[in-house]
Every structure is written in structure tokens, then in C-alpha cells.
Amino acid sequence: MLQGAGSSVRRLGVLSGHLTRHAVSAAAGRKFDYDLIVVGGGSGGLACSKEAAMLGKKVAVLDFVSPSPQGSTWGLGGTCVNVGCIPKKLMHQAALLGQAVRDASAYGWRLPDSVSHSWELLTAAVKNHIRSLNWGHRVQLKEKNVDYFNAQGSFIDCHTLESLSKDGSKAQLTSEYFVLAVGGRPRYPDDVPGAREFGITSDDLFFLQKPPGKTLVIGASCIHNDITSIPSLPSDHIFSSKNTCNQMPP
16 A cells, blocks of 8 residues: 655745735735635644634635545545544554454453454444544534635635636635645655556545455555554454555655
């Protein structure tokens, strides 16, 4: 499974500085749709938008997930909620429970000789929990009077953003200030033959229709290390604790 540093933090910092330098003079005497527009609906963007709204500002959040090369997409909440910490911890707990079942007889528990595991039930439960979190984030934004747009944003000028929705519709939104909290996505190494054809990224792991079996994890990021910490589920489900973890070049 492949994971790379998909963040463009340095470029975003340059853009943010450029916008800030021109904001004061350009904003003089101009009325905007919003006081603040946050681009990105992950943990940072959601927290920022809600705090600003609590301070009396008119705020909007734009969040959009472009499908991965495998076609995976998800809802509001960012990487942690959808394809990171939350599903990883749930699957890790499933693996721990499996290990506990295997050890139970040594502690006096009388269990059937054969205990099976359903990948389908596990992934369905994980998806349902994540959907509840997606919905919860939308409810929280509504309660704080933050406008939510499931759309991509691109700058037209220092105070104007064009939103592009999934259905292709466009709209222009203006704001005095912007916060860019777009996070990052995994990348496929283009110099590795077969990477796209035979590999998946962490964006696709939790959407698999069947267990992957023993898996080589390439990279050493936070998500990598979390994934390789998951013990094997019963049979050949998910990951062997003997997986190799190699650092991808930047």
C-alpha cells in the first residue's frame, strides 16, 4: 500500500502571504458575502470555522473530495475521520478482539473450536460509524450558522473564490479573509512501474470489498505506522504484524 506526502504546505504558505499583503488595501470600502471562508473540511478547517462563528463572524466552509485513482470518496471531516485515525482504530480494535478470543481458553473461557470473522460486517459497521460522524459535523456547522458547500474552490482574486460543485455548477463567493486547510492526499510514485496498477493507498484501504491479506506497506508516515500496528484478524484478514515498512522518498 502506497502513501506519500501529498501536502503542498509551502506553496499554500506563499499563496496565503500573497493574499494577506494585498487584502487590506483591496478590502477598503468593499462589502463581502462572508467575513471568513475556510477551504477544507478536516479537523483544522472545521475547528477554525466554528470558533470564528462563535466570535460573531459570518463564515462558510468549502470541502470537496476528488475521487482517488481507485474511485474512493467520502464525506465531511477530513482524513482522520474518513480514511485515517477513526477507521484504523476501529479495525485495530477488531483485531485485538480476535486476539483476545484466541487467548480466552487459557483463561478458562470455553469457546467453540472454530471462530470465524466477517469482513463484510466489520466494514459495514465502520462505514456506518463514519457516516454518523460526517452527519454530526454537518449538524455542528448548521448549529453554529456556518454555511457548508460541498464544492471545490479556486481563487479569482484576493477576495473572490469560485466554487465548483459535483454537478458542475459554479458560484462566486467573496470574503474578507480566507483560511486554507486543505490537508494532503497520498501519491503514487510515478517512477515505480506497476504502482498504480497493483497498489492502493490509504485512501482506498477502508473501502475494500474483501480482506487484502498480507500486505506490504511502503512508507513511514503516521498513517503507515498505525496500519502496520494492526495485528492479523482471523484467517488471512487484513495485515500481518510482520509487514515491512519502508520510507518513500519525498
